[in-house]
Amino acid sequence: MVDIATRVHNHNWKIDPIVRSLIDTDFYKLLMCQSIFRNKPDTNVTFSLINRSKSIRLADLIDEGELREQLDHVRSLSLSRGESTWLRGNTFYGKRQMFRPDFMEWFEALRLPPYHLEKHDGQYELTFEGKWPEVMLWEIPALAVLMELRSRAVLKGMGKFELQILYARAMSRLWEKIERLRHIDGLRIADFGTRRRHSFLWQDWCVQAMQEGLGDKFTGTSNCRIAMKRDIEAIGTNAHELPMVYSALTNTDAELAQAPYQVLADWHEEHDGNLRVILPDTYGTEGFLRNAPDWLSKWTGIRIDSGDPATGAETAIRWWKSRGEDPTKKLVIFSDGLDVDKIAELHARFAGRVKVSFGWGTLLTNDFTGLAEDRLAPFSLVCKAVSANGRPTVKLSDNPNKAMGPADEIARYKRVFGVGEQAALAVTV
């Protein structure tokens, strides 16, 4: 029998909100937010959406009215009581009360600040300005909204059977990947795919498929909402925005050279164990490790997020050995552009030499490549801090194609951090 009430209700949707919770975001954003809330609460920053895949003309695909409705809906969100209870009481990385009461009180009162949206040359210019701890929480919902509106724009023209087959194929594809991963002994892999997901429901499905298919090899998800909903681990540490903003705030080259270490010194005070993971590539991994203070070599691990991942891991291993550390006790987290072949290859090469772990993003939660005439293929969208207290931020990374910032500042940062020739790698996701 047709359930008339349900059908009427479904028909009445004015908007189908993409982001329905302030914790539908990455766990590391909340960790960093608390750190910023304590150490740099009054820094003014601008975050900006950057579509590195210029051929995807988002402003042509996505209706501006719909985009505004979705962003306005995000601004209407606040932490629910259950979410607050979960953040306050749940164990993260083995620790209770990860989030301090003063931070939680602030977070409970938070609504996201206004956005600025313009169209330019087939792209949206979407920026957020304000206090760092508030503005930085826009990153993930903004990306998730844009990604899913693009998915919806493509799905809109498809028939019922086309849709059924589309998802059947995408599900089969992921399941085949999971079946290959299942055979890798000692694998440890987490979902890092919130920001580039095809849709919320799809990410949630992927996480559940990983749970069933990989069992203990699946270590958790970066998505707090899904971690809470599915009662699994929330995963994440810190990201480039910390050294980028800290660096932009410095006044001299000498201060600049120290800024990335100052970030980790602040982190060191707050966190221990598996949360002490270095992200070394913001201004070049080689130089960062060469000039790192000794206490950093005691940290638990390193996350490799750009450049050739095997080269990055070998560099880390050499560095640990040079500082008298045992690499087999250290954690290496690969998180850049991974798919099954690369995961298998890196695991084969490094398992036993270090503790290996993977943060699987875009190609877990958005591998629709080749489906729907390739109009759903993932693309490279980011939302980054572009200035802090009026000064531009700079990122170099281990891949010059991922560099950002004004040319003169890039040159200065390269000089200060002693970055030499870098191998350019294509950025697809």
Add this chain to the structure above:
Amino acid sequence: MVDIATRVHNHNWKIDPIVRSLIDTDFYKLLMCQSIFRNKPDTNVTFSLINRSKSIRLADLIDEGELREQLDHVRSLSLSRGESTWLRGNTFYGKRQMFRPDFMEWFEALRLPPYHLEKHDGQYELTFEGKWPEVMLWEIPALAVLMELRSRAVLKGMGKFELQILYARAMSRLWEKIERLRHIDGLRIADFGTRRRHSFLWQDWCVQAMQEGLGDKFTGTSNCRIAMKRDIEAIGTNAHELPMVYSALTNTDAELAQAPYQVLADWHEEHDGNLRVILPDTYGTEGFLRNAPDWLSKWTGIRIDSGDPATGAETAIRWWKSRGEDPTKKLVIFSDGLDVDKIAELHARFAGRVKVSFGWGTLLTNDFTGLAEDRLAPFSLVCKAVSANGRPTVKLSDNPNKAMGPADEIARYKRVFGVGEQAALAVTV
């Protein structure tokens, strides 16, 4: 598990069409259409929507764009192959091939003609002009669209539980009516509620509830689409538009006085048995029967559609007796503003004296009175022929509140048909 494809598909609805089939209409419209197609194919008529319930400001409630989308969708419909096969091959009133091949060929090629829509003083002025057999098929879909858009406008603001309770209550209410009807021995009742239904799905539910609850006492539905879908009898004979248009086409008072009988003479040629049912009230039942030719008294029955129904039935019984007919062999169909009390009362009074039958309309398929703060209560919307070949039509009926046409023409018709004093009855549905 969430069925992502279904959810995406449901979300993609651009329009949720109210009328999805050209045979989502009343059976008598098709019978009359075939008759008109044969006898008056080139008559130009104008049909017009008339909301007798002025307090329901339809143009304030219903978005014009949505209304146009729905009406445009109706214009895109054509007879499907299965529908054509059913009309050509099904048994109606015990007869095969009720619809002639020439009519079916015409019907298969038919698309409904354009509509004219304007807003005036909180109401829609919706008119249809063109050849009678085409324009007349707009009546039921136009009413169904307006009725359901009004329902949707009210339902739009309601929550999921409110909706669930609303339908639970409406279902319970109808079921209680059915339980009362079930106890009436020898009851024969059909669904006549297409034009005033709350929604298509709701009418379909009501029909199924009647099937299960009343068994053989439920004789069928006026709705062809539902009759086909649920494999039950399609019910209906003829309506006021035939005498109204035939009368408007006459040139003299003498011709006018004969027009209603000419309608039935044409009908007599085409139909026999239970399809020979007189609708006597267009210009007053008393005068119509008094002046009726003798062959009409041989017809199977009379439909009572205005005025006090018991009075109408007593008049018919007296008339049959005066013509030497046995009323116990005759059929009386009550179809005006019925609900359970009235049905029970009329059945008790006339069962045994005549064959009694009921066509239950608005209060079967739209009794939401008092629910949703009474904002879904049924109201009196009709779509009538207002002119034929440029001349205004007139209807008097047995209730002066249902009369329509220019005042001078009403006066003339009253004189020609010898209509005296009439009792005014409130028109609620």
